[in-house]
Amino acid sequence: MANKKYDLIIIGGGPAAIAAGIYAARAKINTLIIAKTFGGQMTRKTVSIENYPGFKSISGADLVKKFVEHLQEYNVKIVSDSTGVIKKIGKTFSVKTAHEGWFDAMAVIVASGADPRPLEVPGEKEFIGRGVSYCTACDAPIFADKAVAVIGGGNSGFEAALALTKYAKKIYILEYAAEVKAEESNINLAQKSKKIKIMTSVEVKKILGDKFVSSVEYQNRRTGQAAALDVQGVFVEIGSIPATGFVKDLVDFNERDEIIIDSRTCATKTAGLFAAGDVTDVQYKQIGIAAGEGVKALFSVANYLRK
């Protein structure tokens, strides 16, 4: 049986993919969106989003809802699945999904964004879901009245810690560097909170427990001394890695594993294959930028399909 064929396949469900999808529908390009989940990193936001134009303050979940509702105004085909492989045979792209089989298209936009970066210490993998979490926004309420560690003293770490104050009884922010790096206002709020303790020059060595996490072992990088903290939860907030596992040969990567694009057009090294948003080497990563990049990629696709 021949694969179902579209003009365009968009891979992703974040702002870049959704913006591209809306423009594609309005341009009457026969489009399929393949998305693992909708919302992308916006759903990981623990505090309100306050810098997306048109919304003074909106929760990640509500902004995602608005994006998705807007997309669903149009007749765009959506498959909720994860992309496994993209191949190009002649001028046609074939995209394989985990459960729904293969789909073909003349052009592809990769807008798969980024996944949380793992810590890579012993115990981390073993305790995923049993104390270790990469989604504070999802799992924070489950740690009501527990002590938790937030790994990473960047802005996401601080926001996670502040969100956790609603539930957890004690929150340790553990930062590897000598100083934390977050917005002034978040640092001030955290310093004022009786529940939060900020610890710098901390290298997490190991996550321990039996059925569930019970402690974190670390080394103080100033003194070299080893110590442990009794915690039942570990929230990893140390940045992200581009989600590019399915597209290896068709694109080039920079040293951060981001897809290298032509910044004018979102084109990759493969004709007909475009990339947009956090998965690319675009210098800054924000919702507004990702949406704009998605739009840019779509105009390039329209141009490419006309040829």
Next chain:
Amino acid sequence: MPKVKVFSTPTCPYCVTLKEFLKKNNIEFEDVNVAEDAAAREEMIEKSQQMGVPVVEIDGQIVIGFDKEKISQLLGIKK
């Protein structure tokens, strides 16, 4: 009809996807918010032996996460 119970928090993306999947397939389910319901939270941790959402209980069987294949199999949902 199988008895289906979804343990979730309002802010987790896979919870939303899971519930939409059930609705699309006309599966009735009880939706419990473990962010607010402490007893349900304990029940979920106890039954699933883990601390992540979503968790689905299908006629006493526990599925952790949005495991589409397993959920489809237990509910007899065909592609």
